[in-house]
Amino acid sequence: MNKSKKLSLLLVSFLCLGFILLLNSCAQMASPPGGKKDTLAPVLLQSNPTLKSKNFKGKKLDLSFNEYVDIKNVNQELLVTPGIGFYETKIYPKGLSIILDSALNDNTTYTFNFRNSISDISERNVAKNIKLVFSTGNIIDSLSIEGNVKNLFTNKKLENILVAVYPYSDTLKIDKQKPYYFTKTDTSGNYQLENLKAGKYYMAAFADVNNNLLLNANKEAHDFQKEAFIDLKEHLKSKDFILSNQNLDSLKIIKTTTTAKSVLYEFNRGIQEAKVEQKQSNAEKIVYQIEQNKQLRIFRGTTNKNDTLFIKLNTTDSLNRLKEFSVKIKYRELNKKEKLTRKPFNLSVYPKFGARFSPLDSIQLDFEKPVASWNIKKIYYKIDSLKRISIDEKNIKFNSYSNQLIISKKDLPKEKVNLIFEKDAFVSIEQDSTDYVEYPIEREELENFGLISGKINSTKKDQQYVVQLIKGQEQEIAYSQIVKENFTFNYIEPNIYTIRVIEDLNKDGKWTPGNFQTKKVAERMFFYPMPLKLKANFELTDLVIQGE
Structure with a gap:
């Protein structure tokens, strides 16, 4: 093909491409340039x-x-x-x-x-x-149900939550049956179900994550009515729901990690307590601790690495349910290139460095692993280079796992001091030891704190409540107390707080989720209607929180 023919073909190709682009631009529908902006929705x-x-x-x-x-x-x-x-x-x-x-x-x-x-x-x-x-018949059904959906823990309104209505029956299972009527909440957490037929119904609300219209109670936040049914004969207003995660799965060990130093069991849900029993009667005491809420670590200690241990784990999960596990442990042997090394035994002190130290504060030490031994002579208060004050051993208390220590506020001097932990003051179960730590303690002047007090207004007699002060945007529980009606928080650090109240029906001092299968609803929470800004040397009193 000669050069002129090649140029002709190239020119034709460009013209065709331009024609196609022109047609495409003409086919696109768009508002003409200039003129008044269209703000009207389609009719x-x-x-x-x-x-x-x-x-x-x-x-x-x-x-x-x-x-x-x-x-x-x-x-x-x-x-x-x-x-x-x-x-x-x-x-x-x-x-x-x-x-x-x-x-x-x-x-x-x-x-x-x-x-x-x-x-x-x-x-x-x-x-x-x-x-x-x-x-499809001679009648347009005209009844309606409306209400609001919120988050139980934050009191925030929830968008795009499925509100479901089921024809009532004794055998209804909302995790197996799709609703007859349903809708979703708007940006304000409101919903409205219209054109309903009169009859008996059951209602629930849940975050339908997979859009299958079936409740997955262990993965989707939900709430449900505690009444057996609704006899709908007229318009129903203010049928509200308060959603929370209510995982009811039984406790299981989902992962086991074995090293030369320890065995770590990971569970599918939180555990609040564990007791380890060894089946061999002449064996040494087993040392263990709970980690990150869902893990249990058992330390080798001085046990011979070739020994096989037969152990019984008695656990209490986050719903106060007891479960026993029988396990056997054989610690992993070191590879030839591996070497067990000692490292510093770290601890954390609370209140944290620089935090306000109130008259109600004790000192809490958290260790990364259990303490095997400690030396009281290496723990003391230092006022200056010459003056020291010994700590009374009666005012020191370890927890059951030996990884947390409390120095009672009764023991703390009133003057400005430094709490000293000398090197090797604490030795871990793995024979690592702590470094030198100097912790300054200076009690804050009383006028730098505030006070919050009030009462819970409820028709229920002899009801127990857990009152919590939630700090800032982090939703951190800063202060908590168990009361019957009146509450008072003294020596509160200035900040912005939300007051949250748990209706502690089973009187266990914490929130308990519900069970949709038995129609037992989660323990409700109530909030003071607005955040509170507490300033130093300021008192917020006579606050009233409306319960049920």
């Missing part, structure tokens, strides 16, 4: 069936709008109640059609709520409240 001009029509027997629904529309995520946004099974969606420039896979039920009112799936094509103005309500 539904006509539909088949028409709104609130009766005796509809068709299998195809049509909607037409007054302008070009953009239709997205119909399968996620469209809520159809009662459920209709499978359907096909066809989208047109100014509307859409829904073709049903099967015939609708007789004498039933249906609602097709398109939520946020339809907008105009130019400015993406969303068409709000596009609903198609019709009946």
